[in-house]
Amino acid sequence: MGIRRLEDKCNECMLCVQDCIAGVWRDIAGLPTVVDPELCNHCSHCLAVCPQSAIEHDALDAEQAQRIGKKLLDPEVYREIVISRRSVRQYQDRPVPREIIEDIISLARHSPTASNLQNVQYIVVTDKELIQKISRRIFAISNRILKWIQNRWGKIIYRTFARGDFARSLSRYLKVMDYYKEKAKEGRDYILHNAPVLILLHAPARSNFSCDNCNIAATNITNYSHALGLGTCYIGFLTMSLRLDRTLRRWVDVPKGRRVFASLVLGYPAYSYTFTGSRKEPKVRWIEGSSPSAGK
Ligand SMILES: Cc1cc2nc3c(=O)[nH]c(=O)nc-3n(C[C@H](O)[C@H](O)[C@H](O)COP(=O)(O)O)c2cc1C
Numbered sequence: 001m002g003i004r005r006l007e008d009k010c011n012e013c014m015l016c017v018q019d020c021i022a023g024v025w026r027d028i029a030g031l032p033t034v035v036d037p038e039l040c041n042h043c044s045h046c047l048a049v050c051p052q053s054a055i056e057h058d059a060l061d062a063e064q065a066q067r068i069g070k071k072l073l074d075p076e077v078y079r080e081i082v083i084s085r086r087s088v089r090q091y092q093d094r095p096v097p098r099e100i101i102e103d104i105i106s107l108a109r110h111s112p113t114a115s116n117l118q119n120v121q122y123i124v125v126t127d128k129e130l131i132q133k134i135s136r137r138i139f140a141i142s143n144r145i146l147k148w149i150q151n152r153w154g155k156i157i158y159r160t161f162a163r164g165d166f167a168r169s170l171s172r173y174l175k176v177m178d179y180y181k182e183k184a185k186e187g188r189d190y191i192l193h194n195a196p197v198l199i200l201l202h203a204p205a206r207s208n209f210s211c212d213n214c215n216i217a218a219t220n221i222t223n224y225s226h227a228l229g230l231g232t233c234y235i236g237f238l239t240m241s242l243r244l245d246r247t248l249r250r251w252v253d254v255p256k257g258r259r260v261f262a263s264l265v266l267g268y269p270a271y272s273y274t275f276t277g278s279r280k281e282p283k284v285r286w287i288e289g290s291s292p293s294a295g296k
Pocket of ligand 1: 238
């Protein structure tokens with residue numbers, strides 16, 4: 001793999017050396033020098049930081065290095081996007097054009113991944129029948145589990161093992177399930193919310209940061225989709241079910257050795273929110289240099 005400094009363009013500012021976390025670029029006798037290209041993790045920081053475009057990297061696509069529109073980096077806009085995004089659970093019966101989904105996934109590529117592994121991949125389902133089939137299966141299984149929890153043995157096991165958040169959610173679902181079933185008969189989909197698109201983010205099952213990588217990309221998808229006028233909702237039910245249910249994994253064809261770590265539905269919201277939501281105050285413990293307990 002070749003990484004080259006273009007001498008006629010380089011002004012020896014050393015930004016490539018300062019910014020190279022892999023130790024590929026080093027200051028040798030006052031000149032930025034490639035020491036060992038094999039150490040490179042293809043993060044493209046050197047290409048992006050060089051104001052002179054004085055670097056050639058055989059493994060990276062220079063075309064993608066576009067000038068950053070700094071004037072567009074408006075914190076107010078970003079803040080508004082984040083605080084106004086909600087989980088959308090009612091969608092218009094309207095498909096999302098493929099180019100838009102491609103654009104959203106293309107943006108998500110820019111999310112950070114541990115060691116720049118870029119190991120997140122996507123399964124996009126727009127097949128309405130399959131989306132409904134998945135919903136029905138998860139809804140039916142949830143029903144069976146809730147029924148089972150109410151029989152004699154189920155009650156004993158539930159009381160013994162169900163604790164904390166899990167127990168709280170289960171008891172909430174127990175109380176509301178009859179209502180959900182009534183509504184489901186009328187066509188309400190409580191699992192995938194009758195959304196026209198389902199996006200599954202998967203990564204190697206046994207890689208350390210796969211879950212983080214998928215969920216960071218998923219967050220960018222939710223925020224960008226919202227900015228595009230689309231709605232999304234994380235579907236933890238599906239992520240969990242895919243872990244336990246081989247049939248579901250087969251239906252969506254999760255590649256061997258990989259696991260779905262985030263599931264999202266996407267579509268045009270049936271209505272919009274007028275106000276932002278309410279959140280708990282963040283609990284933050286500051287550890288500052290002057291604190292007597294710092295470093296103890
Ligand atoms: C990891 C995760 C899993 C979730 N799973 C589901 C789900 O299965 N179904 C659903 O309707 N909402 C799901 N949600 C959405 C949350 O309920 C929602 O984010 C939360 O209530 C706050 O509401 P907001 O997203 O509208 O701000 C999930 C959210 C996260 C982060």
